[in-house]
Amino acid sequence: MALKQKGGEISGDTKKRRRVGFANIDTGVEANECVKVFLVKKEDEVGKTSSYCIDLVDLNHFFGEDGKIYGYKDLKINIWLSIVSFHAYAEITYKSTQDGGKGITDLKPALQSIFGESLIEKEEFLQTFSKECHYIRNIVSDGKVLHSDSLRKDDQASDIHLDAEGPTIEVICTELHNLPVGLLYSRLVPLVLLLVEGGRPIDVTDPRWEIFLVVKKMQDPSGDSIIDLLGFATVYRFYHYPDSTRLRISQILVLPPYQGQGHGRRLLEAVNSVAFSENIYDVTVEEPSDYLQYLRSCNDTLHLLAFEPIKPSISSVVSYLKEGNLSKRTSKLRFAPPANVMELVRQKLKINKKQFRRCWEVLIYLNLDTENHRCMENFRACISDRVKGDILDKNAEANGKCLIEVPNDYDHDMTFVVFWSQAGGESDGIDGKLEGDPATQEEQLSQLIDKEMEDIAEIAQKVSLLHNS
Template sequence: MAVTGFEKNALQEYKSDANEVVHLKLVREAKDLEDESVTFHPAMSHQVFGSSENIFGYKGLTVELYYSACRLSTYVNIKYDEMIKSEDFDGVQPDDILRAISKHIPAGFCTNRDTFLALLEQDATFLPFGEIIHSYKRSKGGCTRNFEIYKSSIEVKGFRAYHERLQTFLLWFVDAASYIDVDDGKWTFYLIYEKQQTSYGVTFYRIVGYQTVYKYYAYPQLLRPRISQVLVLPPYQRQGHGAELLEAFYRESWSDNSILDITVEDPSEEYQRLRDFVDVKNCLKLDCYSADNISKGFTSALVKETQAKLKINKKQCRRVYEIIKLKYTTAQTLKAYRLEVKKRLHQPFQNSCKDVGKMEKALTSEEHEAFKISKTEKHKTLEVLYNECVDSYRHILERVASS
């Protein structure tokens, strides 16, 4: 029997937005379980609940996915006011939420609140994995917080299971996320912890974020590390931790003669801005980026020095060069700057036009007119790209100036 229009409307009442009903927490102490101020929500959920990012079959639904802030012991709890009765809607079944989640998180998570609270107590004995490579502080409102960055490999005892729990956050915050093959020994892991010493003598190390790096081979006998996954967890975002993480990795790499340069795998716009900020700040300390030297243009000497001292690859070096040159650009030199940047932006169009140019002779008058229009559109597109590029450059320079 087909579902009627009235039944379709009724079914809509059992549909929930997964990004709203999934509640994530990093639980520090028992009272956090009831504290909604420490709740955060996914940026996306299609990797768990499908492209619609909806959960069907419940009214008043809350999906609690909680982690202890140190060990990442995991608790899953599903609450709802009402679940659909399949017999009332021609056999329509509710989504199996626990099954959908359990496909993506390691076995051993608990669904019992008391069990989770018992596991939470073990956070007091947790110690970070690997070796510490950097520490720093953040102060706000008279309160100073301490953070440490550690470097680890998968061989460190206990880290494999810990990483399996940690990487599950990627599903909710990184589009097209995939779990890496940790058995490949070329992976290195960098983790940030907040270090908090209590008045009763216990030190807690609570996870803030992490980064994975894969060491690719660079001919003839060097390495080209690629930053792969980077995530700072929502309670710690917009506090400069991503920059600290990247800087710590850079400092370690600068003195390593086996490293040619560093790349980033498919950086998001947000991460590209972070990378630009850190790279510009570092490059401004080099003499080759002085106003006098940068006026000489994008030279091979500049690329070579940047790569040798800061391990920045040629493509990123070009971007940094343009940002810093904008800093020194005046009203008198703006036209030349614009032409230089547009020439670089125009390169992909030029490459594609080489083949089109060969075909132009064979075009009819109508086709030739259409081709002219497409060239006009191309120039409009180029202008938009230039303006977007320069706007982003200005934001980077403003951030560097205020840092």
């Protein structure tokens, strides 16, 4: 980590003038205003601000109680992060320092809270490009290959085309408690903290954690194998009573330069393949981002389109929406999938019930005539009923959810069980509850329904493109 002060020494006359003047109050600077992180693959890219710069989440919580940096004039923190060894080097420059009443922020602890031991000095950082050029290749050598295909990618497009002569994309699974793999994950944690809102590291000492790595394999002109890491997913194996296992995806991240190329779907498909081959109970995702939920719903809906046993139930609902008049209904339509269908989907496709309900609405939408006004009004009425039910469930959950700690074999302080009291239940995904007077609540409800309709239409459009490609 390099510290550089711009400008020369302050003259004696200037010092005297400062003593008789009024000190400026230091209001501080937001971390995101002065911190930039660049991803680099070659030694000659280090130090160049033309390198790939990533969009960062809010970094303020790493810098003291109020999240600001104090005491520096014209502060710049440029960090180069190697996507070869995943070490980092920070260059800090400023014109001057002065205590303006809030002290001078010590930057080193804040940066180490993000990068840990992967933050190293420049000379050592530059050496990693040669010394650790095969770091990823060595890590994945003992992993299990779950998926492999050849590809050819046009540099100017995001679509990937199969090509037997191109590089190979593989998804490899390995256990995180394996020491070298755990070390790799510790170097990936900064990316989680920098790119995922609310991201936090996992406990790699627990043997139930696995990591899925999507990599690109190539050969250099000499025939030597080169492996680049494109993204990863961490997955936990939960016990499911009485004799089964549930897979939960905790983190899934594709490195920014490789996003939009289908690697997120590859990771999801690899996790699903494990669930199928081992007859896992189902697959869940821990607090998915909006985009991950979108990607997951597209993927699962695509599988459901080809699943014949659910088609009669879909046809039944679609027929009713086309022919009925729900504006005059006196009770809520039984729009949700039948219980036996949900159970069959869980058994065969490993899609959990809450996720299947989301995909169910997309499947219905795909079978509707969007130009038929009555049909779409009926569909919206069903979505309205579901949204209202979600809000009621959310309120009940807030009143009924409880946590209790339980011991385990690894770290009893970190283990707990979630349960609901009699008044509680599982939520279907609406955050928060309606507030304000009845008119305001009605407007909020209408906006929620509009958003749900837009999300369903967007997923349906993507699924149609994937299905027809």
